[in-house]
Amino acid sequence: MAVVRSMPTEEAEALLDLTRELVAKQVAPRAAADEDAAQFPRDVFRTLGAAGLLSLPYPEEYEGGGQPYEVYLQVLEELAAGWLAVGLGVSVHTLSCYPVAQFGTDEQRAARLPAMLSGELLGAYCLSEPQSGSDAAALTTRALADGDGYTVTGTKAWTTHGGVADFYTVMVRTGEPGPRGISTLIVPADADGLSFAAPERKMGMRSSPTAQVHLDGVRVPLADRIGEEGIGFKIALASLDSGRLGIAACAVGVAQAALDAAVEYARERRQFGAPIADLQGIQFMLADMATAVAAGRALYLTAARLRDAGRPFGKEAAMAKLFCTDAAMRVTTDAVQVFGGYGYTTDFPVERYMREAKVLQIVEGTNQIQRMVIGRHLTRP
Known part of the structure; x- marks a missing residue:
């Protein structure tokens, strides 16, 4: 299309x-x-x-x-x-x-x-932990100051590219509990004491490994700390504002692929002596799907233009992530419906799109967290 x-x-x-x-x-x-x-x-x-x-x-x-x-x-x-x-x-x-x-x-x-x-190096981002997902400020991976660097111990969870990345951007605790005690370190994949659990067994995105990252006394030089000590949570939030726009764009991509597949199938599939695309029920579904895709694209582009202009965009990034990923879930589900029984088989890609769309409502802040972010922007000075 x-x-x-x-x-x-x-x-x-x-x-x-x-x-x-x-x-x-x-x-x-x-x-x-x-x-x-x-x-x-x-x-x-x-x-x-x-x-x-x-x-x-x-x-x-x-x-x-x-x-x-x-x-x-x-x-x-x-x-x-x-x-x-x-x-x-x-x-x-x-x-x-x-x-x-x-x-x-x-x-x-x-x-x-x-x-x-x-492209020589591939990165991974380590914020979540087994007991601190949405409550990221509660992370416990500890980096103890040790001479001219840190010794890091802890476990990171839900790490995309865990075990295959060449470097890991890791949020660690260097000070007091809460967001002000967090710092950011860069850890190379070959660091002594760095290891990885087996990849998670997921309903989708199976070719993208997601794994726990274990740090057992990993030595990180002071030169590999990014920013001042204690501003890691600020770095994490700033990173996520931009990263949420990436998730929104990916969601629109998956939704567009599902829409294109559904339109093509509806034109070719014949029932009651005519293409199912002629049926009003199908046309209405496709119309709603196309509208959701276009609206999501417009929303993430609006937020991107704010970012490019150097203006605040955190609220708009959360809106884009929320809307686009929810839209992708609806569009891919409807695409499976357009295909009927065939949509539930692996002979066509729409079942994969539907499984992939689900994770986009979860990663880089669940959509419930996005609503909290938006609400705070609206109600607090």
Whole structure:
């Protein structure tokens, strides 16, 4: 289905065309088989890195793409429409790089970002713990000051790319209980004392490993702390504001893929002597699905433009994450309904879209948390 998008420059339009070509040739064709086999597509991320798609919203001086968030999110949408594990993986990698890019020193940015953004390295973001998911400020992973660094002990949970990432952006407790005692460290995958549990067995996103990360006396130099000690929770929240827009864009991508599949099927499937697309009941479903997709896209782009303009966008990011992911769940469920019994089989992709959409209502802050965030913005000075 043709989609009219906002492209500020010819360069951005070319970037989106490149993304579509890569998705059509190297991403979408292998999605179903790799999902069935729970095969992580590390080579795809290297390809995307070589094409410049892992670096889009970061400065050119550090080998970034220098693109506005508005453009980056539309690229994410295309990637997620082809394969959510890839689109979400790029979003998580971007989230993992954000603390260095935004809060690191000039020396840290120069030393780390080029490798992070080139595709040479893949990142993971470690905030949640087994007993502190939505209540992230209650994390207990402890980093004890030890000479010129820290010794870190604890367990992180629900880590996308856990066990396959090359570096981990880890929120740790360096001080008092609560949000003011949290700091941010970068931990390389080969650090002594770092290990990983077996990947979680999930209903969807099987090719994207999600695993606990165990830190048993991991030694982290002081130079690998990002920002001042005690501002880690501020870094985490700032990262999540941007990351939620990535989830919103991925949700719209999955919903668009489900809508396209449903429209195509409705045109071809014949019942009562005519295509089911001629039935008013089907047309109304497709109309509602298309409206939800368009509304979600407009919402995340509006939030992205605020971010690009340097204006506050936290409330709008929460709104976009909430609306787009709920819409993706409805649209994918309706797509299965359009397919009827066939939609419940693995012969068609809509059942996979439906399973994938569910996790988007949970990751990077459940939609109940998004409602709390929005409510606080509305009711507090």
